[in-house]
Amino acid sequence: MAQIHHRTCHICEANCGVLVETEGRPGSRVVLSIKGDPDNPLSRGHICPKATALEDLQNDPDRLRRPQKRIGNAWHEISWETALREIGTRTRAILARDPASSATYIGNPNAHSYGNALNAHHLTKALGTKNQFSASTVDQMPHHVANLRMYGHAGMFGIPDIDRTQTLIIIGGNPMASNGSVWTVPDFRNRVRALKARGGQLVVIDPRRTETAKIADRHLFIHPSTDLYFLIALLKAVLARQPAAPIADYITGLDEVAALLGRFDDETCCAAAGVSPVAVDWLADRLTSGPAALYGRLGIATQRRGTLNAWLIALINIAAGQLDREGGTVFPVPALDTLAMLPRGSMGKYTSRVSGHPSALGEFPAAALAEEIETEGPGQIKALFVVAGNPVLSTPNGPRLDAALATLDLMVSVDMYRNATSRRAHYILPPTGPLERDHYGLFLLPMAVRNVAVYSQPTFEKEDPAARHDWEILRALAEAISGKPVQEPTPREALDGLLQSGPYAVSLAEVEAAPSGLDFGPPQAGVLPGRLRSDDQTVTCAVPSFLEALAAVELPQALSSEGKLTLIGRRHVRTNNSWLANSHRLTKGPERCTLMIHPGDAAMLGIDDGAMATVRSISGAVTLRAEVTDDMMPGTVSIPHGWGHDLPGMAMAVARAHAGVSVNALTESAALDPLSGNAALSGVQVEIEPAAA
Ligand SMILES: Nc1nc2c(c(=O)[nH]1)N[C@H]1C(S)=C(S)[C@@H](COP(=O)(O)OP(=O)(O)OC[C@H]3O[C@@H](n4cnc5c(=O)[nH]c(N)nc54)[C@H](O)[C@@H]3O)O[C@H]1N2
Numbered sequence: 001m002a003q004i005h006h007r008t009c010h011i012c013e014a015n016c017g018v019l020v021e022t023e024g025r026p027g028s029r030v031v032l033s034i035k036g037d038p039d040n041p042l043s044r045g046h047i048c049p050k051a052t053a054l055e056d057l058q059n060d061p062d063r064l065r066r067p068q069k070r071i072g073n074a075w076h077e078i079s080w081e082t083a084l085r086e087i088g089t090r091t092r093a094i095l096a097r098d099p100a101s102s103a104t105y106i107g108n109p110n111a112h113s114y115g116n117a118l119n120a121h122h123l124t125k126a127l128g129t130k131n132q133f134s135a136s137t138v139d140q141m142p143h144h145v146a147n148l149r150m151y152g153h154a155g156m157f158g159i160p161d162i163d164r165t166q167t168l169i170i171i172g173g174n175p176m177a178s179n180g181s182v183w184t185v186p187d188f189r190n191r192v193r194a195l196k197a198r199g200g201q202l203v204v205i206d207p208r209r210t211e212t213a214k215i216a217d218r219h220l221f222i223h224p225s226t227d228l229y230f231l232i233a234l235l236k237a238v239l240a241r242q243p244a245a246p247i248a249d250y251i252t253g254l255d256e257v258a259a260l261l262g263r264f265d266d267e268t269c270c271a272a273a274g275v276s277p278v279a280v281d282w283l284a285d286r287l288t289s290g291p292a293a294l295y296g297r298l299g300i301a302t303q304r305r306g307t308l309n310a311w312l313i314a315l316i317n318i319a320a321g322q323l324d325r326e327g328g329t330v331f332p333v334p335a336l337d338t339l340a341m342l343p344r345g346s347m348g349k350y351t352s353r354v355s356g357h358p359s360a361l362g363e364f365p366a367a368a369l370a371e372e373i374e375t376e377g378p379g380q381i382k383a384l385f386v387v388a389g390n391p392v393l394s395t396p397n398g399p400r401l402d403a404a405l406a407t408l409d410l411m412v413s414v415d416m417y418r419n420a421t422s423r424r425a426h427y428i429l430p431p432t433g434p435l436e437r438d439h440y441g442l443f444l445l446p447m448a449v450r451n452v453a454v455y456s457q458p459t460f461e462k463e464d465p466a467a468r469h470d471w472e473i474l475r476a477l478a479e480a481i482s483g484k485p486v487q488e489p490t491p492r493e494a495l496d497g498l499l500q501s502g503p504y505a506v507s508l509a510e511v512e513a514a515p516s517g518l519d520f521g522p523p524q525a526g527v528l529p530g531r532l533r534s535d536d537q538t539v540t541c542a543v544p545s546f547l548e549a550l551a552a553v554e555l556p557q558a559l560s561s562e563g564k565l566t567l568i569g570r571r572h573v574r575t576n577n578s579w580l581a582n583s584h585r586l587t588k589g590p591e592r593c594t595l596m597i598h599p600g601d602a603a604m605l606g607i608d609d610g611a612m613a614t615v616r617s618i619s620g621a622v623t624l625r626a627e628v629t630d631d632m633m634p635g636t637v638s639i640p641h642g643w644g645h646d647l648p649g650m651a652m653a654v655a656r657a658h659a660g661v662s663v664n665a666l667t668e669s670a671a672l673d674p675l676s677g678n679a680a681l682s683g684v685q686v687e688i689e690p691a692a693a
Pocket residue numbers: 106107108109113135138139298387388389390391393394395414415416417419431470569570576577578579641642663664667681
């Protein structure tokens with residue numbers, strides 16, 4: 001009999017509500033359809049093409065269902081008991097030789113699994129390692145560092161109040177493709193429609209005329225990695241105006257920052273960024289008149305000055321009088337308050353062995369993982385545990401990391417595919433399928449445009465009773481390594497407790513009684529003072545380390561790229577980083593891993609639309625098809641990340657047929673934001689030439 005299950009799609013940060021229609025008997029149910037849930041208070045029926053891929057993932061014959069062990073190049077299916085026992089023994093032997101020789105890499109899907117979030121520390125504790133790496137340092141770490149320094153908690157994100165603003169300015173984000181990031185904003189397109197219907201405007205600042213730019217009222221091109229200069233000019237212009245609302249007295253130090261800006265000449269800053277001073281004035285007017293919000297994302301974070309960018313964006317919202325204001329930048333009060341659950345975050349607690357990188361939130365830069373494996377001496381990484389990550393494709397100079405992984409004494413991947421990274425593992429431990437697990441948007445709902453609580457039951461029972469959820473694998477690994485049982489409530493029990501002690505004091509049972517979600521309304525203005533975690537209960541504008549870095553910023557020069565082009569990334573609505581590449585439905589259609597290049601640049605280089613081109617950087621070279629388009633800013637080219645699925649030993653047949661090339665063969669492991677350790681994935685200097693077809 002057909003049945004409808006309410007679920008949250010956990011693939012991206014939007015956390016859309018879906019209705020999964022299934023048929024069959026327990027143990028042999030099949031999916032009939034996956035549709036948007038119109039009653040979900042957050043997503044209101046919206047879904048994107050990826051939601052239906054939940055079924056493809058669930059049914060994918062290439063998805064691993066049993067532990068795999070590699071001996072040489074041959075893979076063998078083994079039992080959970082054997083896998084865990086062998087991993088425990090091998091890990092203990094490695095740690096007996098050098099207790100500091102293990103490491104973890106925690107990938108992006110961990111942010112979409114509350115079970116992982118609540119259990120990953122068991123593994124790190126059992127390993128006793130300071131070598132912690134994650135996808136955060138190829139992503140949002142600059143935002144965390146700015147949050148920590150300004151508000152006193154790394155997890156304290158302000159978000160644009162899109163449903164009540166009159167001006168939304170997006171710099172370095174493309175929510176039409178990504179569906180939002182560090183901002184849970186499903187149904188972005190209709191929210192923008194409503195913004196326009198009430199006379200508001202969307203402005204996009206991006207080196208590419210993106211899908212979001214195409215629905216915007218205005219799009220401004222900006223030269224990659226020059227955002228800092230643009231933001232300085234904009235902050236100065238905002239400071240020269242009356243703020244839209246008085247700046248609260250718990251916000252300190254803005255004058256101290258302002259005093260440092262005098263040495264930057266506005267026109268030179270604008271020229272360096274390629275943005276006209278007229279546009280800066282217009283933006284400053286909009287920011288200081290009605291409700292307005294400036295939002296920056298991945299494009300401003302994956303730069304050498306990512307943290308300064310994130311900080312300046314917050315300062316602009318503050319100086320415009322838009323912080324903690326309705327229609328400005330607001331602070332959600334989530335039903336499960338991660339601020340109460342998580343430590344504030346620490347900076348520089350440890351120093352990395354090889355290059356002396358300070359840790360951020362206890363993590364070293366993912367870009368430094370390869371050198372920590374390659375470089376001999378005490379503390380050299382010999383055993384690596386990768387949990388839901390694909391760093392060979394997702395971190396800078398992936399081929400270098402790939403070669404380093406091949407030298408490890410032990411590598412374990414907790415993953416559902418034998419992909420670019422896990423093919424190097426000695427053991428792959430696969431979790432239950434995506435429809436066999438429960439879900440709560442632990443890290444995402446605290447950044448949502450409405451305060452909601454929504455919980456999903458598993459849609460299917462475990463296909464194989466012996467299968468384990470990720471959190472069960474993490475605990476079992478910890479037990480196998482330490483020899484000690486992990487005795488703690490289940491994630492579900494913990495969730496119930498966290499909700500009950502949360503701001504709305506709801507039980508999990510109450511949340512479950514509303515299958516489309518409980519709605520606590522839009523984020524309210526005026527909550528910030530009560531949520532600040534800084535010791536002095538202020539918002540700190542004048543962060544000493546940021547001021548120092550700003551004072552050291554060289555004055556902008558006329559851009560001299562010596563004939564080189566600048567490479568940026570992109571996302572497509574039918575991909576999710578590297579890991580939906582084996583979905584039949586999502587890979588259909590035109591080739592997507594292309595080199596986007598402006599017609600003028602293409603003509604100069606003799607590259608025709610659809611012809612092959614070779615792109616070279618100091619790290620490596622790739623050859624791919626050119627897509628000539630005036631959506632690109634002249635001098636700038638774009639290649640999406642998460643491709644390159646044709647490495648030997650991978651077992652993803654669909655992905656192999658649409659392999660593409662890895663942009664991270666071109667990015668550099670030495671290019672980092674020193675304040676956060678984040679990789680500078682964007683703004684890579686490249687040379688391009690026609691290639692034989
Ligand atoms: N050049 C360039 N590089 C980038 C980016 C860019 O824009 N440009 N973006 C960066 C960003 S923002 C991010 S977040 C990182 C992502 O970096 P990673 O997290 O390292 O990579 P993903 O491609 O997200 O791979 C996720 C892995 O988890 C597995 N997986 C998926 N779901 C589950 C699950 O439920 N359980 C388990 N155990 N495994 C699962 C998948 O099979 C895949 O192997 O990439 C970064 N890299």
